Amino acid sequence: MTILVTGASGFVGAALVEDLVSAGETVIGLDRQSPPPELLSAVAAGPGRAAWHKVDVTDRRALAEAFAGAAVRAVIHTATITAGEVRDRTDPAGIVAVNVNGTLAVLETCRDHGVGRFVLASSNAAYGRTVFEPGPLREACPVDPVSMYEITKFAAERAALRLGELHGIDVRIARLSSVFGPWERATGVRDTLSPLLQVVRLAARGESARLPRPHYRDWIYVRDVAAGLRSLVALPAAAPRLFNLGPGVGQGFTTLAWGERLRTDWPDFDCRLAAPGEAANIDVYLPHDRAPLAIDRLLRWTDFRPRYGLDAAAADYLAWLRQYPSGLAETDTSLLGFRSTL
Secondary structure, eight states, X not given: OEEEEETTTSHHHHHHHHHHHHTTOEEEEXXXXXXXXXXXXXXXXXXXXXXXXXXXXXXXXXXXXXXXTSOEEEEEEOOOOBOOHHHHHHOHHHHHIIIIIHHHHHHHHHHHTTOOEXXXXXXXXXXXXXXXXXXXXXXXXXXXXXXXXXXXXXXXXXXXHHHHHHHXXXXXXXXXXXEXXXXXXXXXXXXXXXXXXXXXXXXXXXXXXXXXXXXXXXXXXXXXXXXXXXXXXXXXXXXXXEEEESSOTTOOEEHHHHHHHGGGTOTTOOEEEOOTTOOOOSOOXXXXXXXXXXXXXXXXXXXXXXXXXXXXXXXXXXXXXXXXXXXXXXXXXXXXXOOOOO
């Protein structure tokens, strides 16, 4: 079965392509940016295979060309702009173009090419301000999106479900909790780099990290995200349409705990709360912690089980960074040129 992944050069998309190829799948990766050279190297050994197309998901002609003759049976749509406040103010139309219109364009291309399953990688951001209510959050919780990212993620969900109903496409949605791990980098479409990556960069440079608060989230390692998205491709028709995808209630940890764990590899690393009157140098973006996502539904309907808690994730991530030290770069040099494996 050929699985097409949009946003395949991005954070979640890259991890997903690597996961699918490792599982023996044939993958077509679409992105408007270059795949990182390290990703090309990681997937080259198989056992599956990956091919790449430079495609903007808002370009319907390019989408049609990428789908043509490929016998795509499922699409996992991860292409998105993870917008921050500045982009909300300066380019709201651009956010809508990719997050909503791009989703519609991919779905309509699925219709035109007989693709039966469409998996949308959404976000806990779709809950909006509900994430600050007492948790855990379940799929039936009300939503109250405010930012452009929140609004467009929820709009993409509803639009995908509607078009799926109209065109006979089986649409499934995964709302991801806070993601971290390999392949996260500054691609120009991800405005809010995770506090965990910010802390790792400081540790690697021998600088201290100062946090505004301990900052608890139900962090999910990107390899678990990839496995969870893959599990939705084979869902039975009777399964629900919407799933939370996270580590499970009670399995989260604080950014402060992450910094303390990094001392195993950087014994002199200082990660602490900012003292009164001292400026924090880690941006946690929100003034309050979010409620965790309940994943009972996902566990009931799939064989997905989270594998990476704090210690396992740290060990794997740091091993990956030793193999690919460019993961610590402040800018993504892979964006300078595009080369295809086709």
